[in-house]
Amino acid sequence: MSSEFLVAALAVLAGLVPCGVVCLRGDPVNRLVGLEMAGTVDTLVLLLLAQAYHRAIYFDLALALALLSFAGGMVFARFLERWI
Amino acid sequence: MSPRGLLVAVLLVVGVGVTLASCVGVLVMRDAYDRLHYTAPATTIAPLAIAAAIVLEERLSAAGVKALLVALALLVTNPVLTHATARAARIRQLGEWTVQEGEHVKGERP
Numbered sequence: 001m002s003s004e005f006l007v008a009a010l011a012v013l014a015g016l017v018p019c020g021v022v023c024l025r026g027d028p029v030n031r032l033v034g035l036e037m038a039g040t041v042d043t044l045v046l047l048l049l050a051q052a053y054h055r056a057i058y059f060d061l062a063l064a065l066a067l068l069s070f071a072g073g074m075v076f077a078r079f080l081e082r083w084i
Numbered sequence: 085m086s087p088r089g090l091l092v093a094v095l096l097v098v099g100v101g102v103t104l105a106s107c108v109g110v111l112v113m114r115d116a117y118d119r120l121h122y123t124a125p126a127t128t129i130a131p132l133a134i135a136a137a138i139v140l141e142e143r144l145s146a147a148g149v150k151a152l153l154v155a156l157a158l159l160v161t162n163p164v165l166t167h168a169t170a171r172a173a174r175i176r177q178l179g180e181w182t183v184q185e186g187e188h189v190k191g192e193r194p
Contacts, residue, residue: 002141004092004093004096005096005137008096008099008100008134011100011104012099012100012103012104014104015103015104015106015107016107017107018107018108018110018111019107019110019111021111022110022111022119027116029116029169029172029173029176030115030116030119032116032169032172033110033116033119033120033123033169034110034119036123036165036169037106037107037110037122037123037126040103040123040126040127040158040162041103041107041126043131043154043158044099044103044126044130044131044134047131047134047135047138047151047154048134050147050151051137051138051141051142051147051151054147056145056146056147056150059146059147059150059151059153059154060150062150062154063150063153063154063157066154066157066158066161067157067161070157070161070162070164070165073165073168073169074164074165074168077165077168077169077171077172078168078172080172080173080176081171081172081175081176
């Protein structure tokens with residue numbers, strides 16, 4: 001286990017707090033921006049944790065989250081544009 | 085500390101700092117358009133810095149290549165997402181727009 005990557009992961013994790021606050025306030029589009037930012041931060045945390053634990057297989061988790069948070073954001077944007 | 089270890093530490097500090105600054109920017113801006121700007125550094129500079137740090141540690145092993153792949157995925161997908169979100173915000177604000185009779189729009193057939 002490498003400590004500098006673990007410390008970096010914990011530091012980036014603190015960035016979820018402002019994203020969560022944005023998700024709780026304002027109109028739906030502002031909340032969506034907060035959600036997208038939280039997805040990015042989560043991806044970076046998983047990337048750093050995978051290196052901290054020295055498991056090559058954990059990197060797949062970060063890759064899956066990066067692609068799925070993109071798909072989720074697109075679906076939300078489309079819904080906000082048309083129906084909600 | 086070896087030069088390589090120092091470089092890894094510097095890259096990690098850059099990645100973490102840029103991400104936290106972007107999060108604070110998203111929090112303090114006023115509307116969705118301003119907020120969207122602050123998602124860009126966290127998906128360009130930060131993943132590249134972190135992936136570079138991982139490649140320096142692991143060389144181009146499976147872990148290094150996958151880290152670069154994650155950075156590339158964020159780099160390619162986020163501009164599309166930003167565009168779609170800004171478009172949704174504009175349509176919610178002003179309604180769907182179409183080209184009017186006699187109006188000429190660049191790239192659009194009259």
